Amino acid sequence: MNAHHERRLDGDREDEGARVIPLDSARSDGHRRGPDERGALERGIASGLAFLRRRIAGEYEVDEFGYDxxxxxxxxxxxxxxxxxxxxxxxxxxxxxxxxxxxxxxxxxxxxxxxxxxxxxxxxxxxxxxxxxxxxxxxxxxxxxxxxxxxxxxxxxxxxxxxxxxxxxxxxxxxxxxxxxxxxxxxxxxxxxxxxxxxxxxxxxxxxxxxxxxxxxxxxxxxxYPKIADLRPLARLLGLPYFPITPTFPLLGAAGLLxxxxxxxxxxxxxxxxxxxxxxxxxxxxxxxxxxxxxxxxxxxxxxxxxxxxxxxxx
CATH class of the missing domain: 3.40.1130.10 (Glycerol-3-phosphate (1)-acyltransferase)
Known part of the structure; x- marks a missing residue:
């Protein structure tokens, strides 16, 4: 789970008629985070830190095939x-x-x-x-x-x-x-x-x-990724089994990879x-x-x- 880095705006002044909400309790749409959302965020951060500690300490196992x-x-x-x-x-x-x-x-x-x-x-x-x-x-x-x-x-x-x-x-x-x-x-x-x-x-x-x-x-x-054509010369050049053309790729560039x-x-x-x-x-x-x-x-x-x-x- 990704943990978003958030920062309080404690030093900012409130505009007239406005109310400043700390980012740790607010979503990007301006609504407060519910307890479940805050709990999930805290668990994600704790899990990430625990993972880093295990990697640094070498407290993990890898089998003969490289499975971690x-x-x-x-x-x-x-x-x-x-x-x-x-x-x-x-x-x-x-x-x-x-x-x-x-x-x-x-x-x-x-x-x-x-x-x-x-x-x-x-x-x-x-x-x-x-x-x-x-x-x-x-x-x-x-x-x-x-x-x-x-x-x-x-x-x-x-x-x-x-x-x-x-x-x-x-x-x-x-x-x-x-x-x-x-x-x-x-x-x-x-x-x-x-x-x-x-x-x-x-x-x-x-x-x-x-x-x-x-x-x-x-x-x-x-x-x-509906494949409608195949650029075989380019595939051979790149050493790939095929180079696909889809309705969105390469027409939309990187967006076509979605x-x-x-x-x-x-x-x-x-x-x-x-x-x-x-x-x-x-x-x-x-x-x-x-x-x-x-x-x-x-x-x-x-x-x-x-x-x-x-x-x-x-x-």
Whole structure:
């Protein structure tokens, strides 16, 4: 939570007929702050100071993947939470399908041109299921120094079988977007139509780890940056998978980077247990293909159902 630096105007003189209100009890619209607002501000300041003391004293832990729960809770999540609660107004469905403990692989659709869906999913799981979601990210994320560093601080890691297996073996809840950049960068005309789910690597990982797959449908991300064109020569020059043109970017410059305030819904499907397939199923390409296709069909059907439930995108 951000704490606004405020200063009293004790030395100012009152104009005739006017009354000076100290800024610590007033809002910018001239009305007094209520007890709840003042209490929230004081808690925010106290929380920020406590965080700084812990960092200076070294009283925090970082795991083998670089996950820093203290930094994530104090810095990363509050920023994402503001979008989650006030901008996208996220609604959750099927939260009981997220296990309270133990390893599981959460498999979701990916979209939005800029992948904010991963951030919103992390907030949802952290705040409402009381678990850390360890997302598996593309190589490009970790090739960018600042983004890669922050991603690891938030508990995420490279989308490779070894890291995924280690996390699942520790009983973590791991999240993956099998569509990758094909999903997040698809044209607006193809919204909510799932792309290919890779080669089934996530299914092999779940089979070897003996954990269930939880299908997840995210509705709302497709409308935040509607991609209407792609400057591929510029994308190749910058080493990016695509360079999007949207109705607001680059036409409006930096203002065009503000996501549109679409209404979001996130639905968690029933866990898909994999024990029945046996120990050697991960080495059978046909079994892996069939499970992959089944997961994809589940997520696609959940998307259609959730779209109908949400209704208009911006109301």
């Amino acid at each position: 729960p203290d930094f994530n809770a104090a810095v990363m999540l509050p920023v994402a939470r503001a979008l989650y609660e006030r901008w996208f107004r996220v609604e959750l469905l099927g939260l009981d399908n997220v296990p309270e403990k133990g390893g599981a692989l959460l498999v979701a659709n990916h979209s939005g041109t800029v992948p904010l869906d991963g951030l919103m999913l992390s907030v949802a799981v952290h705040d409402h299921a009381d678990r850390a979601l360890r997302l598996l990210g593309a190589d490009l994320v970790y090739q960018l120094p600042l983004l890669g560093h922050l991603s690891r601080k938030a508990g995420h890691t490279l989308a490779c079988p070894a890291d995924a297996a280690r996390l699942l073996g520790k009983g973590e809840l791991v999240g993956v977007f099998p569509e990758g950049f094909k999903g997040v960068g698809k044209p607006f005309a193809d919204r909510y139509k799932l792309q290919r789910f890779g080669r089934g690597g996530f299914v092999e990982t779940a089979l070897r780890a003996g954990v269930p797959i939880i299908p997840c449908a995210i509705v709302g991300a497709e409308e935040i 996501p549109l305030p679409s209404k979001w819904m996130i639905r968690f499907g029933e866990p898909m247990p994999l024990e029945e397939y046996g120990e050697d199923a991960a080495d059978d390409p046909m079994t892996v293909f069939n499970i992959t296709d089944h997961v994809r069909e589940n997520v696609q059907q959940m998307l259609y159902d959730t779209l109908l439930r949400r209704g208009p995108a911006f109301f």
